[in-house]
Amino acid sequence: MDFMKPETVLNLDNIRQALVRMEDTIVFGLIERSQFYLSPSVYEVDKFSIPDFHGSFLDWALLQMEQTHSQIRRYEAPDETPFFPTKLLKSILPPINYPKVLASYSDEINVNDEIKEFYINQIVPQVSCHSGDQQENLGSVSTSDIESLQAISRRIHFGKFVAEAKYQSNKEMYKKLILAKDVAGIEASITNSAVEQKILERLIEKGESYGTDPSMKFSQNPQSKVKPELIAQLYKDWIIPLTKKVEIDYLLRRLEDED
Template sequence: MAQAESNPGNVYTLESVRKGLVRQEDTIVYGLIDRARFPLNSHTYEENYSKIPGFCGSLVEFVVQNTEAVQAKAGRYQNPEENAFFPEHFPLSIVPSYPFTQILHPGAASININKSIWKKYFDELLPILVASGGDGNYAQTAASDLSLLQAISRRIHYGKFVAEVKFRESPQDYEPLIRAKDREGLMKLLTFESVEEMVRKRVEKKAMVFGQDVGLNGDDEKKVKRKFDPSVASRSYQKWIIPLTKEVQVEYLLRRLD
């Protein structure tokens, strides 16, 4: 876990990881705002449109793979919070490794659900976030997609840290379910509907505040122009981000006693 940003002082408690999740909400909301300023720009995602020499794939795949390769060289993926979308294309890091505090079980490294995140992002989130049509800003669109995808992925895979802290605080609750490979029981133990509802409401409120065009005339809030529909932020948490985070937690816990 990144010492400077996610957990100053290397103190891992349920409260500290919850604060980390709250901070990541801001990043995701700003990412939604940034992506919403472009229309769909469907050519960004069409393999036959880009026709990049020596590369087979869409423009967004080209941008993501090459950006991740550069970031891998710079050591980004040495941080256990980071999970790449195309790890199979990784070069080795060329910078000295940083001694991140290792609190996760070694099996955590094998948990990467970015393929599911990728599919849900393009198939389900984008259609309700952006306007149809195109404006030609395909490279900028791909870069915006990458930033938002990385923020969402970081938040979902942060479930590994949440699960570890929960396990350490109450191992007697988790061990029997883990040994029985009881996915349903673990999911039930990890689910707090009141907390999830609070998170959804907070995210939507942040989207309302961060996503408004600020004026100086004291306009009534009902007349305020917004950069995107705030309910999209709440829906993204309800339908994808929270469920996938719990999926990561369950997968992590099932490996915890190996």
């Protein structure tokens, strides 16, 4: 996939390959997070006194990261969606003129608030090794969280490319569904239960492989760092449904860009 070549970006095989690679990043990110305590102080609003900032320590750290990355063009890339889109800084590097692939409103479709909420409230409590805080690791926890959040966000918002590719492959069908505001019909058209089941099975295999000490591979108690079933459940309950939401939201507005 080359974002300077639109035909490679809207190739469904290339999109699937990219999504499979993102699985690796997400699995490793959760394994990394599992070595730390729950660390509720990181998520508590105004727990720490930060000048001119209202929010959690994680929010502050994430904002600093995004502002720095915005200065090196990260959020000019069409596959990146910031958590703080209104607070990005001007890039120090000259701009890249990416060919137009997605609809003009694509940046307005942003579910990062929902991603952050389910990550903090549903995922962190299940992958953390213990409850409570470890004061010496609060910075490490926030760094690990940011890496996981960015990986999950990229994967979910990649649904925009899936939606555009499917729209281009059958414009007449989607025009009818969009004009009728047929959300159920759109969801049915983008759903492939067999593929989703293969994703869940592959995630369990990856969780078993990546999260287990190779020396204990054949042990009766392999001691996986994160339960592989948990990773699959994360996809089933949150990542796949939110990806569909992104696709549906994108497709419902797709005729805005048609003459």
